[in-house]
Amino acid sequence: MILKTENLTIGYGNKAVQRNLNLEASPRDLICLTGTNGSGKSTLLRTLAGLQPALNGKVFIANKDIASLNVHQRSTLFSLVLTDDIDIDRLTVRELVAMGRFPHTNWAGALSHNDHEIIDKALADVHLSHKADALINHISDGEKQRAVIAKALTQDTPLVLLDEPTAHLDLPNRIEIMLLLRRLSVSTGKSFILSTHELDLALQMADKIWLMTPQGVEIGLPEDLMLTGSFQSAFGSESFSFDAIDGHCHIHHIKTQTTVTLITHPDAQPQVAWLQRALIRIGIQTDENSETKIHCTPQGYKLNNHDPIYPTIEQLLHNLEI
Amino acid sequence: MKNLKFILLVLLTAILFVADVVYGSVRIPINELFSGDEVYHNIIYNFRLPKALTALITGAAISVAGLVMQTLFRNPLAGPYVLGVSSGASLGVAIFILAGGMLPAMFVESGWGLVISATLGAVLVLMMVLAVSFRVRQAVSLLIVGIMFGQLSGSLVTILQNSSDPDSLKLFVVWTFGSLSAVTWNYMWVMLPIVIMGLTIVFTIQKPLNALLLGENYAQGLGVNVGRTRFLIITAIALLAGATTAFTGPIAFIGMAVPHLVRGLLQTSNHQLTIPGSILVGASLLLLCDLVCQLPADGYTLPINAVSALVGAPIIIWIILKNRN
Numbered sequence: 001m002i003l004k005t006e007n008l009t010i011g012y013g014n015k016a017v018q019r020n021l022n023l024e025a026s027p028r029d030l031i032c033l034t035g036t037n038g039s040g041k042s043t044l045l046r047t048l049a050g051l052q053p054a055l056n057g058k059v060f061i062a063n064k065d066i067a068s069l070n071v072h073q074r075s076t077l078f079s080l081v082l083t084d085d086i087d088i089d090r091l092t093v094r095e096l097v098a099m100g101r102f103p104h105t106n107w108a109g110a111l112s113h114n115d116h117e118i119i120d121k122a123l124a125d126v127h128l129s130h131k132a133d134a135l136i137n138h139i140s141d142g143e144k145q146r147a148v149i150a151k152a153l154t155q156d157t158p159l160v161l162l163d164e165p166t167a168h169l170d171l172p173n174r175i176e177i178m179l180l181l182r183r184l185s186v187s188t189g190k191s192f193i194l195s196t197h198e199l200d201l202a203l204q205m206a207d208k209i210w211l212m213t214p215q216g217v218e219i220g221l222p223e224d225l226m227l228t229g230s231f232q233s234a235f236g237s238e239s240f241s242f243d244a245i246d247g248h249c250h251i252h253h254i255k256t257q258t259t260v261t262l263i264t265h266p267d268a269q270p271q272v273a274w275l276q277r278a279l280i281r282i283g284i285q286t287d288e289n290s291e292t293k294i295h296c297t298p299q300g301y302k303l304n305n306h307d308p309i310y311p312t313i314e315q316l317l318h319n320l321e322i
Numbered sequence: 323m324k325n326l327k328f329i330l331l332v333l334l335t336a337i338l339f340v341a342d343v344v345y346g347s348v349r350i351p352i353n354e355l356f357s358g359d360e361v362y363h364n365i366i367y368n369f370r371l372p373k374a375l376t377a378l379i380t381g382a383a384i385s386v387a388g389l390v391m392q393t394l395f396r397n398p399l400a401g402p403y404v405l406g407v408s409s410g411a412s413l414g415v416a417i418f419i420l421a422g423g424m425l426p427a428m429f430v431e432s433g434w435g436l437v438i439s440a441t442l443g444a445v446l447v448l449m450m451v452l453a454v455s456f457r458v459r460q461a462v463s464l465l466i467v468g469i470m471f472g473q474l475s476g477s478l479v480t481i482l483q484n485s486s487d488p489d490s491l492k493l494f495v496v497w498t499f500g501s502l503s504a505v506t507w508n509y510m511w512v513m514l515p516i517v518i519m520g521l522t523i524v525f526t527i528q529k530p531l532n533a534l535l536l537g538e539n540y541a542q543g544l545g546v547n548v549g550r551t552r553f554l555i556i557t558a559i560a561l562l563a564g565a566t567t568a569f570t571g572p573i574a575f576i577g578m579a580v581p582h583l584v585r586g587l588l589q590t591s592n593h594q595l596t597i598p599g600s601i602l603v604g605a606s607l608l609l610l611c612d613l614v615c616q617l618p619a620d621g622y623t624l625p626i627n628a629v630s631a632l633v634g635a636p637i638i639i640w641i642i643l644k645n646r647n
Contacts, residue, residue: 051539075545084537089398090591091535102533103545109529109594155544 001063002027002159002191003048008057010040010047016055017043021217023210025193027158030185032202032222033195035212036235041195042083044212045163048193049080061159075103079155081148081162081194086136093139093147094132097122100154115154122153125187126180142173146180153188162194166201174198178205199235203247222247253280259287260294260320268296275301278313292320324588324595331602335378338609342374346616369503376505376513377612378605380566381576383517385604386524387562388577389584389596393531394555395455397464398641401578402563405451405468407444408572409475411564412498414443416479419494420486433512433569436497441516441564447471448556462642498571501626502612505569513565520561521601527554528593535591573608574627575634580604582637607633 003025011017017040025031033041046052048059050066059066061077069077079100086096100122101115111119123129126146131139136147145165152160165181166174178201181192185207196202202209203222211218211225213234218225225231226247236242240251260279264272275296279286295302300311303319310316343366344352350362388401395405402408418439454467483491505513524531530551533541538548563577584599585591608626611633615624 049543051542071542071547072545075543078543080540080543082539082543084539086536086540088535088591090585090589092590095590095592096536099533099536099544102529105529107526107529109532 001025002029002061003193004060004063005048006058006060008047008059009055010043011055012043012052018212018217020057023217023219025159025191025208027191028185028189029191029193029207030182030205031191031193031208031210032206033193033210033212034197034199034202037197039212039214041197041212042163044210045161045193045195049078049161050074072103075155075157077157078159078161079152079157081145081152081160081165083163083167086144086148088136091136092133093128093136093143094119094123096136096147097128097132097150097154100151100156103155118154118156122150125153125184126150140173142169142176145169145173145177149177149180149184153184153190157190159191159193162192164196165194166196166198174201181205199231199249200247203231254283255285256283258284259290260284260292261288261290262286263293263295265295265297267298271296271298271301275313275316278317282317327588328598328602331599331606335602335606335609338606338613339374339378342377342609342612343370345613346370368507372505372507372510373503373612374609375510376502376570377608379514379517380502380570380573381580381604381606381608382601383520383562383566383604384573384577385580385584385600385607386521386597387559388579389581389593389600390524390531390555391559391577392581393534393593394452394552394559395464396534396537397455398582398645399462399465399578399638400468401575402444402559402567403572403574403576404465404578404638406447406470406472406475407451407559407563408567409472410443410445410447411440411567412443412572413475413478414439414441414446414564415497415568416482416494417443419497420482420490433509436568437512437516437565440568441560443475444560444564444567445556447475448559452552452556502570502608504571509569513569516561516565520558520565523554523558523561524597527551527558528597531555531593532591570626572627574631575638576604576608576611576630579634579637580607582641583607 001024003023005021005023008021008023009016009019010021021044033044035041043052047054064077066074098111098115098119101111101118102109105111105115120129123132126149128143128146128150131143136144139147149165166177169177181194182205184190185192203226206222209220209222209225211230211234218230226242231242238252240249242248243250262272262275275294276286293304294316295305297309300309301313301316302309303316310319344350346365348365350365384402391400391402391405392398394400415436418435451464451468451471455464458464458467483494486494530541530546533544533546534551542548580600580603581596584596584603587603588595588599590596608630611626611629614629615626618624
């Protein structure tokens, strides 16, 4: 057990956000801490990191009560990736990553041959070797986040805590970061605990989910939490629901009275699927007995079997006269 | 590459130091320097040499103070003069001389009293600005807060002046005329050890200073005791800014401007390099300012603050413009 909490109560001042949490993390776990805004994701992460005091209860990391450890001892057990902006005038990616070695170097921070090897490996792990000498203020947000993760790797701790590591990133970078963490948890044997509001990604990547709701924290495999409907009750609302089969989020669109009948063609499955999406979005329902019939073919769409064939959905809808 | 730059900086500092000794408001022919002439010897040994040394030490001290202040406040505009720390040191001296009129004159003249009061004044203002800085995150706002604390110290000094006896007032007015040339050999032996003490502290905390560049949370995550480091930084700033202000009076903008020149020149924010860099560039720049002060010649010199502001103020404007983008 790399991390364990005992009756942990978190919050600020007199206001408890979550009470009596008993959480556990094993080596190699990738744990996503998720929940609605205000459910205490960041508060829990900051409490685990010792950046704010627990209101009650204890946090054990590698079987040591963190309240009894000094900052240096803590820095050998876990490393941090935070939302704090790193804006330093002139600092290279390599210099930033090298800072992870601080807990292991002497007072002057002198780096040994071994330290340099660890830094090189971390840079390679996050695919930043080619940017090692670039200034951190001159690289993209995604690259900067990877550099900060590399800094956490060089710190060489069994546990890495990450607060919203994918916030402020675009979709390809969000997926890239999550895949990177997934790969690192397997290849390095470290445990990663990250807070995120990326439900889709968390469901597909996490070994375990800590789902934070106002009633408490539910723990389980993402698949089990889907099956028990925990996600639906934590996040679902009148405007959307989670698909019971694939877990994707479906938005409940407003429906109109207009109906159409779809006549499908075995070679036109994508054409059918995307037309259905477009119809749901604008509120047109499909009905087998509608007077309006749309023929779907691999070349495009035909209305009531008249010519012409409309190659795009846009042209079809334009001529649908609704 | 960086080693070469350091060698050049050392050479530059040495050349400027020699130039500052050789050139002055009284022209001394080069071949007369070692001629043994009583008057020339007196000017060189008792006036020019301590003045050049003072420029060297003060330039280095306030530049390093500015460097660590910028790291402590995470603000590119921080510096001992702009954040009112120098004014705080002046206030300390004013309270010491004006309100402490009953103290034995010996204590005042030895210089230790001046240094201690200036250092305490610097600590006082530094703590107040730091307390405000936790609530104010914008770089320029902190600058205004610093100016206000400076004004506050200034008005307290004026009030003290109005209500003090003529003898101590005279002593204080003489102190306010302080410049690089006010440091005699006696004062030098007070100023130098304190500056060395301040620089030593800064050298020993270069690793925590680097960690603080990332902010307090990250620094803590890297095993840095933030409270202890902050205490050491404040102590070092107070010693460096206090000891120099006590004898030379406040020197404008150098402390804020030099760290930027150094980071630009060495292309790094790593304190392992910027600390020695600030010492050399700061010493050179203040020696250069002092040389410019001597330009009018024939027994007339410019005030050092006028020249240092001429260099420093445009750099502040440049940084504000750069940060906007």
